[in-house]
Amino acid sequence: MNDWISALADLQRQGEPCVLVTIIEEQGSTPRNAGSKMVISATQNFDTIGGGHLEYKALQIARDMLANGKHDTHLQRFILGASLGQCCGGVAVLLFEPMGQVQAQIAVFGAGHVARALVPLLANLPCRVRWIDSREQEFPAAVPQGVRKIVTDEPVFEVADLPSGCYCIVMTHNHALDLEICTALLKRNDFTYFGLIGSKTKRMKFEHRLRERGISASQVQRMRCPMGLSEVKGKLPIEIAISIAGEIIATYNTHFGQHTACAESAAVEPIKKWLPSSRRSHATN
Template identity: 30%
Template sequence: MGFDREALREAVKTHGKVVRVVIAGIKGSSPREVGASMLVWKDEQSGTIGGGTLEYQAAEAARRQSKPSRLSQHALGPDLGQCCGGAVSLLSEIYDSASLTHIEGTVVARPVTQECEKDDPLDTQVQPMAVKRVLARSRAQGVAPEPQLIEGWMIEPIHEPTRNIWIWGAGHVGRSLVDVLSPLPDLAITWVDTGPERFPSSIPSGVTAVPAAKPAELVRHAPPEAEHLVLTYSHNLDLELCNRLLLHDFRFAGLIGSATKWARFRSRLAALGHLPARIGRITCPIGDPDLGKHPQMIAVGVAAQLLRPARQNELKKDLSA
């Protein structure tokens, strides 16, 4: 997890004043990890710190909050009616368009004491030596620090998606896939179809919709580590996308369809000059056929295939190769 600057900017742009509530520390068990956060505004909220009474009370307190920064302690036992048995520290910070100007760089380190005033720029606060050591070690190693609270300062890396997902097709299954995958913080989704009318009127945050009369021409712009899901309305377009992907490069490519469709595609891709081993890099069918053919069920199966632990291990091996 990290500090999702873009989601916060979008929330502030849409709703004005927004309170970001983040788990700053944990003792014992907790429904979420340090760094888990939610955004709260007048009538709604997004994200989650674990649900239940803790989240409800934290959201209500955020809506009443007047101080720019507030650190609070919560025991997750009988008092809250939760069975985790641990305790959490919550940092609640008010953001608006002015305070967002201080959020820059790759790591956000700021004081969280009650006395921190809104008009006191973050860069005028004296960083404790322990904070400086964490930041220096992070820079030297090129590794983002873990979210943590140190001597009254909260340190969080700026969140950056770690996986590029390209979804080809905005039909029923494509829309269902975007609904399932778009809330996940580590995914940057590029969504391609033949025209703007193919997309819904509202595109989720973190999803880039790209209408293109000739979608296959965009394959060359995809990064080689991207993961592709091909599920357009046209078998001919699906075939051309597979052909272009094999000529390009990718970390994963999945094609929606039956075993019969894939047998035909393998034959046609071979006729286009692709070797069997290369063709075998495309996964077809995708998802879990046992779940059925309802678009949401297909989307759930495909998402599970992308996210299952074995798949994550494969990606880690690819990255270390």
């Protein structure tokens, strides 16, 4: 039974990053089988490449790759001997292949027509999606794998829980709510991408209101509105969704492994403290 095959499929289905380790070559008095594989996640490992200190070193390297978000294939040559617990010398070459690395954490505020077209597209990318709205009835009966549905009376308070470097998409059913979320995001100012659905006229109105709330011009300029690729035309929800997804892909391909963390974000009053204990919020995966 090839445990690594089923383990790799399960981890990818769950959206959990892992590293596939393969013996490319080993020469020594007791060589292992070239082609032997094992799968290593942050907390588990499946199958074996023969055990011993070589496997231990492979575990260390793979987990370091996961911890540091490395996504490039890595080939490493080991000189076998006492340092690797081998009684005789030799050479081993291991291939480390990261699988299922998350390239973007995305928050989608709103569950309207465009959001319902957009989220399934994002779910097919190497991303994790938080889908946030106050209206449970607007969500589909089943959300895609890798999407966390969050139903809350106060979507704006979810901004406090977003990871630094998040990709934020604001498209709620209410302009006043859009403005509150935009204000909270721009005060944090540590996102990689922030897009607001709407026209140039909506942007002009929001720029004025955001400045009244103390948001600087340089912060406001980071807001994409209108958002999406200008080359993708059309007003159907799926056409708008494809345009936005294309812009997200172009951005994370450029910025993978980076995020913009501004010094101002450290001084922002925690949003959660504003939330009365009576407010309701629940999430499902």
